[in-house]
Amino acid sequence: MTDSKPAVANLLKSPPAYTSSNGAAYLGDSRDLLEELPPNAIDLVITSPPFDLAQQKEYGSDWESDYIEWFTEFADKVRPALTPHGSFVIEIGGAFHKGAPSRSTYQFELLSKLVNDHEFELAQDFYWHNPAKLPSPAEWVTRRRIRSSDAVTHIWWLAKEINDESAKGPDANPTPEADNSRVLTEYSESQKDLIRTGEYNAGKRPSGHNISESAFATDNEGAIPDNLISATNTGSKGHYHKMCKQYELKKHPARFPKEIPEFFIKFLTPDPPYNSWDRGHLDQPIILDIFGGSNITGKIAEENDRYWITFEKNEQYLDTSEVRFMSEGEVMRKYDDGQTGLEDFPN
Incomplete structure (x- = not known):
C-alpha cells in the first residue's frame, strides 16, 4: 500500500480503489474498465473467471444462460489491450452436468470460440493438478463410486499473435514473449x-x-518444466488468511494458488533489470487480472517486480484483497476500532 500513485495507475481514467508500489486495483466491471486502457498496453492477462458450474458458488453467475457469449465479451476487450507479444492465460475448471455423471464440454467450446471466431492463437494448453482437492463430485465419486475424483483444471495459454520468424536466433524477441529458462525446475x-x-x-x-x-x-x-502445475490452494497460515480471520473479513472462496500466476508471470514476461527491454508500454511489464478476487496475481507480480492492475466488481472482495499489501500494523489501524497495542506491529 502506498500514498503515491505508481505509473501504471495513470493508464486508466477511473481512480484506483488502492495502490501499491507497482500496481493499482480498481472496483468495477472489467468490460468497462478494459475500455479505459490504451491499446497495446498490457503484456500479460492472467485470470481465473467464475466457472460454468452446475451448482453455482456464491461469487456467482452473472452470465444468465450463455456462459460462452458472456465470457467472449471480456475477451474481445482484452485483445486490443494486449501488446503484440502479449498473452492471455485463463484458468478454467471443468464440470459435470447437473444430476448426471457426464462431463460438460463448455471450456473446450469456449476455447474453440476464442481461437476460431475471436482471433486468439492457442500457444499451449496447461493443467493444474490440485492433489489436496476433496473427492468430487461426491454423488459419483464417494457415494456411487462410478467416477474418479476431479482434481485437474485446464489452463489455456492464448496469444494475440504467433510469429515464427520472431523466435529465430539467440537475440530474437519471440511473439508471444516466453522463455522457459526463467521457470526451470x-x-x-x-x-x-x-x-x-x-x-x-x-x-x-x-x-x-x-x-x-x-x-x-x-x-x-x-x-524444462512440464505443462502440468501441481499445487494446492489449502494454505491457511499466510498473511491474507491470518488477517481475514483476525478481523472477520470476507475472504474470496475460490482463490487459485500462487504457483499459477507465479509460473506464468515468470515464463511470459522478462525478469528485471529492464534496461534493455523496450517492448512494453511502460518501463517494465504490466500484468492484468480481469477477475481479481483476492488479488493473488497482483501480489505475485509485485513480489517479482512487475507492474500490475486488477479489476474486481465485488467491493468486499476488493477491499479485503488490500490486506495482501498491508503490514499487520496497517491492517490493525484500518479494521480495529480499538487500535490498541500498535507499538507491537511494524509499519
Missing part, C-alpha cells in the same frame, strides 16, 4: 547423478530419437 536426483558422472546410454532409440554423447550431460541449471 530442480533436477531429479538421477539427473544430477547423470550430469555428475556423464554416464548414460547414447545412440538411437526405438522412437527414432538419436541421443548424442552430450545431450543429457550438460548442466542447464534446471529441467
Whole structure:
C-alpha cells in the first residue's frame, strides 16, 4: 500500500480503489474498465473467471444462460489491450452436468470460440493438478463410486499473435514473449547423478530419437518444466488468511494458488533489470487480472517486480484483497476500532 500513485495507475481514467508500489486495483466491471486502457498496453492477462458450474458458488453467475457469449465479451476487450507479444492465460475448471455423471464440454467450446471466431492463437494448453482437492463430485465419486475424483483444471495459454520468424536466433524477441529458462525446475536426483558422472546410454532409440554423447550431460541449471502445475490452494497460515480471520473479513472462496500466476508471470514476461527491454508500454511489464478476487496475481507480480492492475466488481472482495499489501500494523489501524497495542506491529 502506498500514498503515491505508481505509473501504471495513470493508464486508466477511473481512480484506483488502492495502490501499491507497482500496481493499482480498481472496483468495477472489467468490460468497462478494459475500455479505459490504451491499446497495446498490457503484456500479460492472467485470470481465473467464475466457472460454468452446475451448482453455482456464491461469487456467482452473472452470465444468465450463455456462459460462452458472456465470457467472449471480456475477451474481445482484452485483445486490443494486449501488446503484440502479449498473452492471455485463463484458468478454467471443468464440470459435470447437473444430476448426471457426464462431463460438460463448455471450456473446450469456449476455447474453440476464442481461437476460431475471436482471433486468439492457442500457444499451449496447461493443467493444474490440485492433489489436496476433496473427492468430487461426491454423488459419483464417494457415494456411487462410478467416477474418479476431479482434481485437474485446464489452463489455456492464448496469444494475440504467433510469429515464427520472431523466435529465430539467440537475440530474437519471440511473439508471444516466453522463455522457459526463467521457470526451470530442480533436477531429479538421477539427473544430477547423470550430469555428475556423464554416464548414460547414447545412440538411437526405438522412437527414432538419436541421443548424442552430450545431450543429457550438460548442466542447464534446471529441467524444462512440464505443462502440468501441481499445487494446492489449502494454505491457511499466510498473511491474507491470518488477517481475514483476525478481523472477520470476507475472504474470496475460490482463490487459485500462487504457483499459477507465479509460473506464468515468470515464463511470459522478462525478469528485471529492464534496461534493455523496450517492448512494453511502460518501463517494465504490466500484468492484468480481469477477475481479481483476492488479488493473488497482483501480489505475485509485485513480489517479482512487475507492474500490475486488477479489476474486481465485488467491493468486499476488493477491499479485503488490500490486506495482501498491508503490514499487520496497517491492517490493525484500518479494521480495529480499538487500535490498541500498535507499538507491537511494524509499519
